[in-house]
Amino acid sequence: MARLLRRFAETRPDEIALADEEGVTTWRELDERVDRLAGALLASGLSAGDAIAVHSANRREYFEVMAAAGHIGLRYVLVNWHWAAQELGYVLRDAGVRVLFTDPAFAAQAGEAVEGLDLPTRIAFGDGIPGFLPYEEFLATGPAGEPEPQVMGSPMFYTSGTTGRPKGVSRKRSIVGMPVDVLALAADGFATTFSLPGDARTLLAGPVYHSAQWMFSFMAFMSGSSVVMRRAFDPAETLRLIDEHAITNVHLVPTQFVRLLRLDPAARQDFSGESLAAIWHGAAPCSPQVKRQMIDWLGPVVNEYYGSTEAGVNTIIAAEQWLAKPGSVGRPQPATEIRILDSDGVPVGQGQQGEIWFRYANGDDVEYWGDPDKTASIHRTGGLFTTGDIGYFDEDGYLFLCDRAIDMIISGGVNIYPAEIEHVLITHPAVRDVAVFGIPDDEFGEQVKAAVELVEGIEAAGELPGELMAYCRKSLAGYKVPRSIDFLPELPRTPTGKLYKRLLRAPYWQEASREI
Structure with missing residues (x-):
């Protein structure tokens, strides 16, 4: 047997391990x-x-492939299926991929991407894709019985490419080839840290190619949790699935919170949610008002972590702690050292903002696959590295995030953090999604611009821009209020919640001789 699945196959062989739209x-x-x-x-x-x-x-x-790769020491690259064929082909070459599994829904991109590549083994989850072997046929070629040797494999994630070519993220202390039991220990530790009960049932409500969605589904799965998954997020169906499958834990992003909160009151009224032990969120900033509404609705099960593809999970904060420290992302995990430094690398004082830098107690570190220059660009001497976030520690050692350094607006010499403005605008009943960024200003260098996606049925006309600005002015200093607002049919956001903000900024800077 696959060693890590043995304990579940022997103790509850007929219980559901995986469920999707097609079956169990x-x-x-x-x-x-x-x-x-x-x-x-x-x-x-x-x-x-x-x-x-x-x-x-x-x-x-998908989970079968990850489980098999995790038992025989393979690096398995989880590909963003939104990528165009050129982006996919680049990643396949860059990672040195030797076998590709693809979905029939994305056959066109996959077929184009593999042209000219030395990739003899191409497998489709289905059939009818020219040049790809049907998955079930490939599966049938494998012998029954326990594969040997069984050593640990691991995922390899690529950044989303919001600032250029996607980059593979890896660790300097590779776990590939370690005893496979290490993964079992890590999975059990994950279950303890993230409050999974012994009879955990996980809902996967976002794409598993994302590092956070992978961690909160696959690591739960390896600790014995069944996983119910969907190809796309639907807020009403999400509530139905939680009750139908007695879901105990789910990872959501803030945009999903907003969509759930804006469901028809009758749909929310019919939802029980009594099985829920933990809702975890991260991956994108969350408005404190939105989070408080979620806690008021679902109770103290809405927990938060702070991390990234590069850095993993560095802090966590339970709902009760957050209510005492609203806006915080918690205290550092035991193995993570966090420092707040100014632009010269000097530690700042308590309550002062600066760039957030990390170091791991076990000596591990992060690097970009095949790109030593980019790896060096995020490091300081002594093993410290950064993901570009700005934040501060309060008097009790709780970390608060302000924004990302690359998103910061400098207007008249004053630092303005878009996330603070976005947190206010998203609570307006007419706003479905929002992005704030800086555009050129001859006098002040930059001025604050907001791009807004409206709730269905709301027209971008009349007094609405002024109403939104006045709404901001109630909570923000005047210099933080957007000087202008664009209304867009949809903001360029990935299913994982990340915003392609550079696509919104770029048109305004094309005629300028600078980018900041």
Whole structure:
């Protein structure tokens, strides 16, 4: 048996391990399928340290591939299926991928991306894609029984590419090839840290290619949680699935919070949610007003973490702590050292803002795959690295985030953090989504611009711009209030909540001789 699945296949063989729109897989079935898949991958010539890629929306087969790769020491690259064929092809080459699994829904991109690549093993979750072997046929080639050797593999994530080519993120202390039992220990530790009960049932409501969605679903899965998944997020269906499957834990992003809060009151009234033990959120800033509404609705189960693809999880804060320290993202995890430094690298005082830098007690570090220059650009001597966030510690050691350094607006020599303004605007009943950024200003250098996506049925006309500015003025200093507002049909945001803010900024800076 696949060693990490053995305890679940033996103790609850007929319980659901995975569920998607197409059906369910029990722990017994999963164990057998992962064994065969691992064997088929080994028989195709792969060995520990080799790379495969998964180019797919959420589906049960996705978890089978990750489980098999995690048992035989493979690097499995989780591909953003929104990428164009050129971006996909770049990542396949950059990571040295030898086997590609793809989803029939994205056959066109996959087919174009692999042209000219030395990629003999191409597998489709389905059939009918020219040049791709159907997944079930490939699975059937694998021998039954336990694959050997069983050593630990790991995911490899690529940044979203919001500032250029996607970059692979890896650790300097590689876990590939370690005893596979290390993953079991990590999964059990994850369950303890993130409040998963013994009978955990996880809802995957975002794309698993994202590092946070992977962690909060796959690590829960490896600790014994069943996983119910959907290809896309629907707020009403999310509430139905939580009650129907007695979901205990789910990871959501703030834009999903807003959509849930704006459901028809009857839909919210019919929702029980009594099975929920923990809702975790991160990956994007959350308005304190929105978070408080979620806690008022669902109770003290709405918890937060602070991390990134590069840095993992660095702080956590439970709902009760957050209510005492609204706006905080918590205290550092035991193995994480966090320093707040000014632009000269000098530590700032308590309550003072600066760039956030990390160092791990175990000596681990982050690097960008095949890009030593970019790796060096985020490091200081002594192993400190940054993801570009701005924040401060209060008197009790709680970390507060202000914004990202690259998003900061400098107007008349004053630092303005867009996230603070976005947190106010998103609470206006006419606003569905919002982005704030700086545009050129001859007098002040930059001025504050807001891009707003309106709630369906609201027209961008009349007094609405002035109304939104006045709404900001009630909570913000005058210099922070947007000088102008654009109304867009939809903001360029990924399903993981990340905003392509550079796409909004770029048109305003094209005629300028500078970018800040």
